[in-house]
Amino acid sequence: MTVGVRGPVRTCVGCRQQADKRNLLRIVWRPAGPIVDPAQVEPGRGAYLHRDERCLQLAIKRRAIGRALRLSPGQAVDPRAVTAAVLAALPAASVPVEQATSRNRGTLA
Numbered sequence: 001m002t003v004g005v006r007g008p009v010r011t012c013v014g015c016r017q018q019a020d021k022r023n024l025l026r027i028v029w030r031p032a033g034p035i036v037d038p039a040q041v042e043p044g045r046g047a048y049l050h051r052d053e054r055c056l057q058l059a060i061k062r063r064a065i066g067r068a069l070r071l072s073p074g075q076a077v078d079p080r081a082v083t084a085a086v087l088a089a090l091p092a093a094s095v096p097v098e099q100a101t102s103r104n105r106g107t108l109a
């Protein structure tokens, strides 16, 4: 059965929703720390996450990234390292709207 299937589907480690692999961010573990793999070509296991800060927070809270990557208990995922790697990969559009509009208020007064 291939009805409705358009490509490889992965489960977001944050919200647990399934999504097209191409719409998810792939995180790969390296000895130096987690890296984001935008092209999804790095070898090894990957953890998939929506490009959404809420999914990132959920994944960290539930320690889902370390589980998805099958890390041993001694290899704790550093939440700050994961957050920094993912936020760096998110589009700049996730900057709060208020910051963009507040600049115009002075000219109206």
Ligand SMILES: [Zn+2]
Binding pocket: 012, 013, 014, 015, 016, 017, 049, 050, 052, 055
């Ligand atoms: Zn998600």
